[in-house]
Amino acid sequence: MAERWGTLTTRDDKGDAIEPIAARHDAVIDSLTDAARADQRVMAAWLQGSRADGSADAFSDIDYYVAVEDEAFSSFDKLEFINQVAEVLVHTELFGQYGVACLLEGPVKLDFFVERASTAPQLPRPAVKLLMERAPLMLKTGWEPSRQDVARQVDSTIRTTLQGASWPVRLLRRGQWMTHAYSELMLIHNVIVPLMLVQHDARAFHRNAMTRERLLTAEQRAEVDSLAHELLTALAARSPEGSLRAHLRIVDVMGRAGRTACAAFDLEFPEAAEREARRLYEREWPGLH
Numbered sequence: 523m524a525e526r527w528g529t530l531t532t533r534d535d536k537g538d539a540i541e542p543i544a545a546r547h548d549a550v551i552d553s554l555t556d557a558a559r560a561d562q563r564v565m566a567a568w569l570q571g572s573r574a575d576g577s578a579d580a581f582s583d584i585d586y587y588v589a590v591e592d593e594a595f596s597s598f599d600k601l602e603f604i605n606q607v608a609e610v611l612v613h614t615e616l617f618g619q620y621g622v623a624c625l626l627e628g629p630v631k632l633d634f635f636v637e638r639a640s641t642a643p644q645l646p647r648p649a650v651k652l653l654m655e656r657a658p659l660m661l662k663t664g665w666e667p668s669r670q671d672v673a674r675q676v677d678s679t680i681r682t683t684l685q686g687a688s689w690p691v692r693l694l695r696r697g698q699w700m701t702h703a704y705s706e707l708m709l710i711h712n713v714i715v716p717l718m719l720v721q722h723d724a725r726a727f728h729r730n731a732m733t734r735e736r737l738l739t740a741e742q743r744a745e746v747d748s749l750a751h752e753l754l755t756a757l758a759a760r761s762p763e764g765s766l767r768a769h770l771r772i773v774d775v776m777g778r779a780g781r782t783a784c785a786a787f788d789l790e791f792p793e794a795a796e797r798e799a800r801r802l803y804e805r806e807w808p809g810l811h
Contacts, residue, residue: 544580546628553607554586555653561603563594565639566655571730575649577737583631589642589659595620598636648725666724673787675727676720680780683713684792687799690769694762694808702765703757709772710749711735717779718742721786749775762809769803 551569558567571585572578590598600622601610613624621635637645639659646665667675693702715734719726723737735746749772756764777796784791 541580543630546630547582547584550608550626550628550630550632551584551586551653554604557603557606558588559654563590563598564654565589565591565657566642566659566661567653568661569651569653570647570649571633572733574651577733579736582733583633585633585635587635587637589637589639592638592640595636595638600634600636604632604634667728669787672720672724672727673789676717676780676783676787677789679713679717679727680784680789681792683709683776684795684799687795688802691802691806691808694765699757699760703754706753706757706769706772707750709776710746710753714749714772714776714779715746717776717783718746720783721779745775762807766803766807766810770800773800773803 555567558564566589568574568587569585570587572582573584588603600620601613601624604610604622604624604626608626608628608630610622610624610626611629613622615621616623616633616635619635620637621633623633624631626632643660643662646662648663648665650661650663652661689705690702693699693705712731715738716726716731718738719729719734719742722739723729726734729737735743738746749768752771753765753768756768773796777791781791783789
């Protein structure tokens with residue numbers, strides 16, 4: 523990487539230090555854009571995701587898009603284009619889109635997408651950061667999921683979770699502490715966090731699951747961190763009492779976030795299912811009876 527790009531800038535215009543990973547990402551973006559300008563098939567290049575909507579930090583990966591001439595679309599070699607900038611160490615095709623998710627030397631995480639110039643303006647997008655264009659494409663921005671779509675996601679998340687409410691007891695009865703730990707963390711990560719986030723972010727369920735936590739409010743994030751700490755402490759000790767307390771607290775926080783989300787989207791929270799799950803935990807939690 524250093525051979526391709528020379529010495530990376532590690533301080534900004536004010537002299538403040540730049541994270542090494544941020545410097546590598548910036549260098550990849552600049553080099554990809556230079557390659558796009560030099561390739562006459564490329565009509566425009568832009569960023570999407572957190573680097574376009576303002577929610578990125580120094581560690582955010584790259585969602586890089588190019589629009590190419592329609593006649594060049596089928597023959598445009600994604601990996602060949604990227605390898606002009608940095609070696610692709612491993613990649614996988616992105617299902618349903620003409621793109622690749624890859625790890626570049628450095629390392630740098632890059633998702634690279636190719637679109638036809640004629641159809642790119644027709645697709646609604648949350649946000650775009652334009653990097654180059656040969657002629658105005660007039661990309662549509664400002665997309666958000668409909669209220670109905672968000673309501674379906676909230677309802678599905680809550681109902682899917684509660685229908686599996688007996689898993690903690692079943693896993694611990696089997697002695698599967700590791701799987702139980704994974705399941706509990708998934709409840710925090712995949713259920714509580716988006717149900718909290720959706721209270722102020724309509725795109726909560728459409729965001730990268732690995733970035734949702736940092737978009738929570740300070741109070742929400744503190745509660746999530748506290749939940750995870752209590753859970754991991756109890757599980758590390760293999761404590762039945764501690765694991766039950768941690769799980770009941772997860773149920774409490776999940777219920778509170780779920781009820782708030784249901785009220786916001788005119789949904790009915792499945793109270794009976796939660797009550798039945800609580801009775802099960804108090805009656806049959808392994809190691810206590």
